[in-house]
Amino acid sequence: MAESISNLQGLLFQLSEPIRKTILETPYTPPETGNISVKAVIDQLLPDKSSRPDSNFSDTRIRNSIKDFSLACALLSSARSPTHELLSWIPLSVSILAESAFCELSKAHCVTFSETNARKIAELGLNYGMMTEENRLIAELIPQVLPSLKDIIQESSVDKSDEVNEFSAASARAPVGFAIVAAYQFRWF
Structure with missing residues (x-):
């Protein structure tokens, strides 16, 4: 299993580099x-380019890297048809690269x-073989x-139940971006 995890870690680095390179070369304001x-959000979700494959890479750490990489791919894939200016700079080629x-x-x-x-899929009541x-x-x-995505969305919204302190509640939350x-x-997930 350790060798498989190491191979998966290497694959994550291999898959992220062309995405990172293209993103860095893409003009962005x-x-x-x-x-x-x-x-910067995308760059933080991709595996750290300065770290190298590590034989002691734990199961938890690889799963977190897979989750983050998947979130980056979800964001880039969503940019295929953006309706907001925050994603309009992402080229179609990067969306396709992320999907691949x-x-x-x-x-x-x-x-x-x-x-x-297979066990996790079964716990969700889904048919593993049909997916x-x-x-x-x-x-x-x-x-x-x-x-976690739901929490991020809620942190950026104004709580209408706190009408008295609406301004301070909104200013203390995360940016709407x-x-x-x-x-x-x-939406992608």
């Missing part, structure tokens, strides 16, 4: 109205974690990513 850099990378990762993930994946590798990985990730990014990721 953050919108004046926003205080979020989507480029997610597909390749999901195949490797299903090989490495087939037993665990594509991509849908298997998505189904496994949904319980992890949806609550994070909610927009999370909403696109949420």
